[in-house]
Amino acid sequence: MNKLKKLLLISSALLLSTANNTFATPATASGTITASGSVVGTCTVSASNMAFSTLNQESTTTQTSTVTATCSDGVTWTVTNANASNDLTLTGRGSPTAANTIALPLTVASGSANATLGTFVSGGTGNLTGTSTGSAQTGTITGIVAPVTGKTAGTYGASVNLTITY
Numbered sequence: 001m002n003k004l005k006k007l008l009l010i011s012s013a014l015l016l017s018t019a020n021n022t023f024a025t026p027a028t029a030s031g032t033i034t035a036s037g038s039v040v041g042t043c044t045v046s047a048s049n050m051a052f053s054t055l056n057q058e059s060t061t062t063q064t065s066t067v068t069a070t071c072s073d074g075v076t077w078t079v080t081n082a083n084a085s086n087d088l089t090l091t092g093r094g095s096p097t098a099a100n101t102i103a104l105p106l107t108v109a110s111g112s113a114n115a116t117l118g119t120f121v122s123g124g125t126g127n128l129t130g131t132s133t134g135s136a137q138t139g140t141i142t143g144i145v146a147p148v149t150g151k152t153a154g155t156y157g158a159s160v161n162l163t164i165t166y
Contacts, residue, residue, distance in 0.1 A: 073134035
């Protein structure tokens with residue numbers, strides 16, 4: 001019985017100590033997550049054809065092309081001409097000669113975007129620049145062909161390579 005009393009006494013003591021014990025509130029800590037990301041802008045450039053039709057033997061012929069830059073909102077861009085020359089050459093002829101080449105100077109005439117007026121060739125002063133609002137922005141390029149006296153009859157053409165940097 002002595003053993004039973006001891007066991008009862010120990011059990012009571014444990015029960016009393018557990019009942020009077022207040023458990024601590026769990027500790028808390030906080031932290032933060034930094035989230036970030038980038039939106040990469042995109043741009044496209046296009047231009048209307050500069051169709052001169054019949055070139056004049058006695059006077060200059062003028063034509064324009066509308067250049068359109070379309071970029072993501074907030075993108076700063078510049079359109080330049082990648083060509084060193086814009087000469088029209090006679091279609092179907094091998095090497096260009098004086099008789100089958102027509103000079104086509106191009107100039108930046110205006111733009112709803114910022115226009116740097118001047119010669120529109122690689123290394124020239126003319127370009128179109130802007131900061132996009134997300135909508136298309138345009139500029140005008142003018143081509144003037146001098147009188148074509150002495151040129152070989154036929155169809156002449158050229159491709160002008162535009163570059164948009166952003």
